[in-house]
Amino acid sequence: xxxxxxxxxxxxxxxxxxxxxxxxxxxxxxxxxxxxxxxxxxxxxxxxxxxxxxxxxxxxxxxxxxxxxxxxxxxxxxxxxxxxxxxxxxxxxxxxxxxxxxxxxxxxxxxxxxxxxxxxxxxxxxxxxxxxxxxxxxxxxxxxxxxxxxxxxxxxxxxxxxxxxxxxxxxxxxxxxxxxxxxxxxxxxxxxxxxxxxxxxxxxxxxxxxxxxxxxxxxxxxxxxxxxxxxxxxxxxxxxxxxxxxxxxxxxxxxxxxxxxxxxxxxxxxxxxxxxxxxxxxxxxxxxxxxxxxxxxxxxxxxxxxxxxxxxxxxxxxxxxxxxxxxxxxxxxxxxxxxxxxxxxxxxxxxxxxxxxxxxxxxxxxxxxxxxxxxxxxxxxxxxxxxxxxxxxxxxxxxxxxxxxxxxxxxxxxxxxxxxxxx
Amino acid sequence: xxxxxxxxxxxxxxxxxxxxxxxxxxxxxxxxxxxxxxxxxxxxxxxxxxxxxxxxxxxxxxxxxxxxxxxxxxxxxxxxxxxxxxxxxxxxxxxxxxxxxxxxxxxxxxxxxxxxxxxxxxxxxxxxxxxxxxxxxxxxxxxxxxxxxxxxxxxxxxxxxxxxxxxxxxxxxxxxxxxxxxxx
Numbered sequence: 001x002x003x004x005x006x007x008x009x010x011x012x013x014x015x016x017x018x019x020x021x022x023x024x025x026x027x028x029x030x031x032x033x034x035x036x037x038x039x040x041x042x043x044x045x046x047x048x049x050x051x052x053x054x055x056x057x058x059x060x061x062x063x064x065x066x067x068x069x070x071x072x073x074x075x076x077x078x079x080x081x082x083x084x085x086x087x088x089x090x091x092x093x094x095x096x097x098x099x100x101x102x103x104x105x106x107x108x109x110x111x112x113x114x115x116x117x118x119x120x121x122x123x124x125x126x127x128x129x130x131x132x133x134x135x136x137x138x139x140x141x142x143x144x145x146x147x148x149x150x151x152x153x154x155x156x157x158x159x160x161x162x163x164x165x166x167x168x169x170x171x172x173x174x175x176x177x178x179x180x181x182x183x184x185x186x187x188x189x190x191x192x193x194x195x196x197x198x199x200x201x202x203x204x205x206x207x208x209x210x211x212x213x214x215x216x217x218x219x220x221x222x223x224x225x226x227x228x229x230x231x232x233x234x235x236x237x238x239x240x241x242x243x244x245x246x247x248x249x250x251x252x253x254x255x256x257x258x259x260x261x262x263x264x265x266x267x268x269x270x271x272x273x274x275x276x277x278x279x280x281x282x283x284x285x286x287x288x289x290x291x292x293x294x295x296x297x298x299x300x301x302x303x304x305x306x307x308x309x310x311x312x313x314x315x316x317x318x319x320x321x322x323x324x325x326x327x328x329x330x331x332x333x334x335x336x337x338x339x340x341x342x343x344x345x346x347x348x349x350x351x352x353x354x355x356x357x358x359x360x361x362x363x364x365x366x367x368x369x370x371x372x373x374x375x376x377x378x379x380x381x382x383x384x385x386x387x388x389x390x391x392x393x394x395x396x397x398x399x400x401x402x403x404x405x406x407x408x409x410x411x412x413x414x415x416x417x418x419x420x421x422x423x
Numbered sequence: 424x425x426x427x428x429x430x431x432x433x434x435x436x437x438x439x440x441x442x443x444x445x446x447x448x449x450x451x452x453x454x455x456x457x458x459x460x461x462x463x464x465x466x467x468x469x470x471x472x473x474x475x476x477x478x479x480x481x482x483x484x485x486x487x488x489x490x491x492x493x494x495x496x497x498x499x500x501x502x503x504x505x506x507x508x509x510x511x512x513x514x515x516x517x518x519x520x521x522x523x524x525x526x527x528x529x530x531x532x533x534x535x536x537x538x539x540x541x542x543x544x545x546x547x548x549x550x551x552x553x554x555x556x557x558x559x560x561x562x563x564x565x566x567x568x569x570x571x572x573x574x575x576x577x578x579x580x581x582x583x584x585x586x587x588x589x590x591x592x593x594x595x596x597x598x599x600x601x602x603x604x605x606x607x
Binding site: 015026028042 | 538541556560561563567568569570575576580581582583584
């Protein structure tokens with residue numbers, strides 16, 4: 001009987017080892033270390049928890065500007081007392097600066113079995129990654145923020161690595177290409193604001209998810225036969241003199257299985273070529289969702305957008321973010337006839353269309369008209385005008401409501417407060 | 424799917440009925456069923472009649488679709504893997520509605536006291552019901568996350584058994600807790 005009452009009293013302490021480990025693995029290292037003062041039984045339980053996660057919440061508020069020093073001290077103490085394998089090591093803090101201690105942690109961890117590693121340096125000075133990180137042979141997830149990467153010549157690739165994320169990382173074209181092509185299990189690659197590469201060639205038959213965001217980079221996708229999702233965001237236009245291979249016909253030529261495509265910022269413009277075809281050489285039957293930002297004052301960009309839509313017969317969702325600026329157009333819109341002639345496809349599976357920041361331009365109306373007339377399954381078209389276009393919004397909507405709808409259940413929903421006020 | 428009935432006997436000799444498809448949510452029961460050792464009633468000496476109906480309720484909801492229950496259960500756990508895109512090729516509108524409904528169900532289902540939590544964790548562990556174990560373990564973790572040592576002791580009925588000297592040391596540490604870590 002006493003056993004029973006004891007177990008009900010101290011239920012947490014009496015849980016099977018695997019459950020307790022699971023519970024502790026879900027906590028941040030600060031929460032885990034805190035359990036050491038609960039009771040004698042708990043005093044040293046934390047030291048074998050395989051996940052070490054340090055974040056801003058690890059730094060006492062009172063530390064103020066000494067946050068970095070404090071954090072370094074805490075990591076040192078935890079590593080000193082920790083016993084057993086470390087599977088996860090993550091450190092991300094707004095206070096962490098590049099310092100030599102980071103290299104000693106990595107050296108210490110390189111004798112371990114780290115599967116997930118994240119280092120985030122938030123201060124402007126980037127940290128040079130020591131060669132020992134590249135000997136973490138069991139890595140599955142790697143995220144580096146605010147670092148400089150140079151691969152050791154002996155680097156053989158991470159044989160288990162599944163996801164790789166770089167943000168504010170400085171590296172060369174060659175380093176990036178080598179990393180991507182020497183990780184045979186890599187499924188996810190995320191590059192945000194990287195510095196260095198102006199032209200990258202990515203090749204990896206296992207890669208499924210790709211995100212490239214930041215300054216314009218000339219991208220060449222090769223042998224990405226498994227890619228299902230690509231997300232591009234360019235924060236600036238390609239320089240007119242910049243030599244580039246990227247364009248609408250070759251960006252997608254190797255990714256025939258793609259299901260989701262996002263092209264934001266200036267990315268669509270970077271795909272413009274002299275003679276934009278009506279449709280791409282291949283049809284993208286698996287593409288379900290597409291999202292892009294479009295300069296409606298640029299004829300060339302409009303043609304690229306039409307080419308994409310014409311080549312994607314099975315789209316279910318389309319999202320278009322409109323902006324307009326003649327100055328930034330490669331060929332300013334004069335006459336829309338060419339665009340009207342190019343539009344030619346049926347969206348048999350299209351359910352939801354979202355067009356935001358509409359300016360009241362003629363092409364927007366043409367596109368809405370075309371989509372409504374050629375999407376028999378359409379359920380919803382969400383429209384939200386930009387504030388500056390508000391003047392002619394009423395006329396715009398009057399016209400829009402007269403368009404023929406191929407789908408009897410198609411709704412047009414205006415989701416903008418500004419407009420409610422205008423009407 | 425056939426809906427063969429399976430009978431489960433709790434540690435205190437009470438018998439409960441469950442559909443075979445629901446029972447398959449448990450790896451342990453699935454192995455017994457597939458092993459052909461079904462001899463009328465499956466005895467579960469580690470699960471009492473207080474907790475077995477709760478386990479059966481979970482299995483009924485999740486029998487036959489382990490995949491999606493796992494997706495939800497992991498939702499809270501994997502949030503640190505920010506590199507993963509929110510995009511899922513399978514996901515569509517209907518799936519979202521279903522997931523939302525399931526989340527709501529789980530919220531109501533998980534409304535119980537610590538004793539039930541403890542027994543459910545043990546039962547889920549013994550019967551190898553991954554989704555249920557994930558749910559209960561996450562709930563236990565949430566009762567420690569960001570709490571003070573006193574709150575944790577209260578949540579789980581932990582008695583501090585330090586010697587008076589140690590106790591003093593611990594109190595000192597606790598007093599400074601907001602500012603410092605234990606080993607400082």
